[in-house]
Ligand SMILES: CSC[C@@H](O)[C@@H](O)C(=O)COP(=O)(O)O
C-alpha cells in the first residue's frame with residue numbers, strides 16, 4: 001500500500017469514527033491528514049459531502065496552498081485554508097474540524113472573553129499538560145465569513161504541534177502530530193465542553209469564576 005493509500009485509509013477510519021458520534025450534522029465538518037512534508041501535501045475532505053458516507057471521492061490531495069494536486073472535479077473543503085495554516089506552521093500530521101451543539105454553545109457562552117479555560121480536570125492531560133494546577137486555555141475566534149480572514153485569525157493561535165481553536169457559533173478545529181493524537185484532543189475537548197455545560201446547570205456561578 002502506498003503512503004497516499006495508507007493515509008487515505010487512516011483518515012477514512014477517523015471520519016467513520018467521528019460519523020459514529022454524529023459529529024457531521026448537515027454536511028458540516030472537514031478533515032485533513034498530511035501525506036508529504038517537503039513540499040507539504042495533504043488529503044482534505046471534498047467540500048459539501050455527507051461525511052457519514054464512505055466513498056472513493058471523500059478526499060483529494062492538495063498542496064501547501066490548498067490547491068488540488070491533480071486534475072479533479074472535486075472541490076477541497078471550503079475551510080482548507082485553516083488546515084493549510086496548521087501544516088505551514090507546525091509539524092502536525094492531522095487536523096480535524098467538527099460542529100457540535102456543545103462546542104457551539106461553549107463558544108457563545110465564553111465568546112466575549114476570547115477563550116475558555118479549564119483547570120483541575122483530568123482530561124487536560126490529553127493536551128500533554130501534566131502539572132496539577134495547570135490551566136488549559138482554548139481560544140475562541142469570531143466566525144468571519146471571509147475564509148482568508150478566518151484563517152488569519154485562526155493562524156494566530158496555531159503555535160505547537162497539538163492544539164485547538166473554537167470558532168464562535170461554528171465549531172472547533174484541532175490538530176495533533178498524527179491522527180490518533182488529533183482525535184484524542186477532539187474527544188477531550190468535547191468531553192470538557194459537555195462537562196462545563198453540565199456544571200453550569202448545577203453551579204451557574206462557575207461561569208464567573210476566573211481561573
Ligand atoms: C454546511 S454548513 C458547514 C460549512 O459551512 C463548513 O463550516 C463546514 O464545516 C463544511 O464545509 P466543507 O466545505 O464541506 O468542508
Ligand SMILES: [Zn+2]
Nearest residue numbers: 028029079171
Ligand atoms: Zn465548519
